[in-house]
Amino acid sequence: MNAPGVLSSPPGGDPEADVAIAAHHLGKRFSLRHERPTTLSQELLGVFRGGPATEPFWALDDVSFSVIRGRALGIVGRNGSGKSSLLKILAGTLAPTTGTLVVRGTISTMLQLGAGFHPEFTGRNNVHLSAALLDIPEATLRREFDGMVAFAELERFIDVPVKYYSAGMLARLGFALSTAVREDILLIDEVLGVGDLAFQRKCEARMRALLTSGVTVVIVSHDVEAVRSLCDEAIWLDRGRIRAAGPAEVVVDAYCAASAG
Amino acid sequence: MPGTQAGGGGALAAVRELWAFRDLLRSLVARDLSVRYRRSALGFLWSLLNPLLMMLVFTIVFEVVKPQQVRSYPLFVLAGLLPWNFLAGSLTGAVRSVTGNAHLIDKVHFPREVLPLSVVLANLVNFLLGLAVFLPLALLMGARWNGWILALPVVIGIQVMIVAGLSLMLAAMNVFYRDAEQVLEVGLTAWFFLTPVFYELELLPNQVLGIDVWRLVYTLNPMATLVTDYRYVMLYETPIIRHTLVPFVIGCVLLAGGWWAFRRVAPAFAEEV
Numbered sequence A: 001m002n003a004p005g006v007l008s009s010p011p012g013g014d015p016e017a018d019v020a021i022a023a024h025h026l027g028k029r030f031s032l033r034h035e036r037p038t039t040l041s042q043e044l045l046g047v048f049r050g051g052p053a054t055e056p057f058w059a060l061d062d063v064s065f066s067v068i069r070g071r072a073l074g075i076v077g078r079n080g081s082g083k084s085s086l087l088k089i090l091a092g093t094l095a096p097t098t099g100t101l102v103v104r105g106t107i108s109t110m111l112q113l114g115a116g117f118h119p120e121f122t123g124r125n126n127v128h129l130s131a132a133l134l135d136i137p138e139a140t141l142r143r144e145f146d147g148m149v150a151f152a153e154l155e156r157f158i159d160v161p162v163k164y165y166s167a168g169m170l171a172r173l174g175f176a177l178s179t180a181v182r183e184d185i186l187l188i189d190e191v192l193g194v195g196d197l198a199f200q201r202k203c204e205a206r207m208r209a210l211l212t213s214g215v216t217v218v219i220v221s222h223d224v225e226a227v228r229s230l231c232d233e234a235i236w237l238d239r240g241r242i243r244a245a246g247p248a249e250v251v252v253d254a255y256c257a258a259s260a261g
Numbered sequence B: 001m002p003g004t005q006a007g008g009g010g011a012l013a014a015v016r017e018l019w020a021f022r023d024l025l026r027s028l029v030a031r032d033l034s035v036r037y038r039r040s041a042l043g044f045l046w047s048l049l050n051p052l053l054m055m056l057v058f059t060i061v062f063e064v065v066k067p068q069q070v071r072s073y074p075l076f077v078l079a080g081l082l083p084w085n086f087l088a089g090s091l092t093g094a095v096r097s098v099t100g101n102a103h104l105i106d107k108v109h110f111p112r113e114v115l116p117l118s119v120v121l122a123n124l125v126n127f128l129l130g131l132a133v134f135l136p137l138a139l140l141m142g143a144r145w146n147g148w149i150l151a152l153p154v155v156i157g158i159q160v161m162i163v164a165g166l167s168l169m170l171a172a173m174n175v176f177y178r179d180a181e182q183v184l185e186v187g188l189t190a191w192f193f194l195t196p197v198f199y200e201l202e203l204l205p206n207q208v209l210g211i212d213v214w215r216l217v218y219t220l221n222p223m224a225t226l227v228t229d230y231r232y233v234m235l236y237e238t239p240i241i242r243h244t245l246v247p248f249v250i251g252c253v254l255l256a257g258g259w260w261a262f263r264r265v266a267p268a269f270a271e272e273v
Helices: A040-048 A083-091 A123-133 A138-152 A167-180 A197-212 A224-230 A248-260 B011-020 B022-037 B045-065 B073-094 B099-107 B114-140 B147-176 B179-194 B213-220 B222-235 B242-272
Strands: A019-033 A054-068 A072-077 A098-103 A107-109 A185-189 A216-220 A233-238 A241-247
Touching: A019 A083, A019 A216, A054 A083, A054 A098, A054 A216, A054 A233, A054 A241, A072 A083, A072 A224, A072 A248, A083 A098, A083 A107, A083 A185, A083 A216, A083 B099, A107 A167, A123 A138, A123 A167, A123 B022, A138 A167, A167 A197, A197 A216, A197 A224, A216 A224, A224 A248, A233 A248, A241 A248, B011 B022, B011 B242, B022 B045, B022 B114, B045 B073, B045 B114, B073 B114, B073 B147, B073 B179, B073 B222, B099 B147, B099 B242, B114 B147, B114 B222, B147 B179, B147 B222, B147 B242, B213 B222, B213 B242, B222 B242
Parallel strands: A072 A216, A072 A233, A107 A185, A185 A216
Antiparallel strands: A019 A054, A019 A098, A233 A241
């Protein structure tokens, strides 16, 4: 388990210092409780019956990879393959059961704004709360706010409660917020490919600009075309294990072929 | 945002992390407060109007009923009800504060304490606004103050410690056992009647089977002591009672213990909610 970290290092063999994310043998175990006690009394009954039947379930198993600064990594795989667990571990909300993770730099997560806060709140309120959650300083937000709203094309609606927003509007605002302030690492979970074609183009352009400026991006998506076009590299997760890793196109092709067959 | 895992760390680290997220705390408090009165025509004025109208109701009701020989009963009741509402509102909100924000817990790493603590702070603001209306009104209606009114912030401080400690515990407990909400509901009702909000503690018999009932209540129920303290300093020119040391100690233990316990289990929140 503790073998020296064999990183799937990209061609060129950049020095270790340029690695933004290094994951070594990450594993995440959940306890699947078949009859999941959710109340105290059920739990107590479970004690008398010799404890609930639990079965260890490895959502992630021996996952190692690294991402060079300024590159984009795509993560593909079927539902339940461990993609979201991996992203949560990267975001720091879930602790890995085994392995180590080294993250160099600040992290921004793309929030789905609508889910985030109160639906009665206006877009402006939601942006402020989300910014506080993402630890974006007030001053920075004030400076970036107008540009952000303009990017999301929501000038007319920013003071309307978000419960009247369409899904596309919410996603646009979320994208604008999490990319307006430049953090070192951007984590994206399945929110690309929102909005109309023109907006998608804008998103893609902004993503490329971020990557050029040295931001590291990790994308989890079922949108294989987005992964193919935006990411340099990809990993394909299958039941918690890495089935394939390498250049995005190769991995995505393999994944598509397997899914089709 | 630091890209590190939430570490255990000491108390100092916990405070420093919370301080780093004070903007979030402030935003959440503002959200709580404005959600409360959203879509109401009078909006924020309700915070002030509420105790005023309550006072009016009590005055009318107890002019008719005349239940006890307590001097100016409406003041007496409100002096106990305002702090009680601070406690009950905080705990009821805090118990769901983590489970109700699962989508945030999942996505972003931030000190989870801000969720229950923001509920406590929002209720505190509401409580203070209530006091701001109550105090001048009390003066108008014949309450008398002396230097002991200066002890009011101390009494409030002790109550904040107790409320915050309990809120942290309940919020964390509810993640693992949703029973916490139910237990709280029943517990609050029982606690309410064990606290002399509508009655004077002196109404109870002092000696039952050789047990000093008053002392027992004051020792075991910090809210009884605090409510009495509130009345003494705000209405009766009387020093806070000797037993105030007990809620102070209980407050310290609850806050330190609650915070410690919360931080201990917080890393597991994302898995459970």
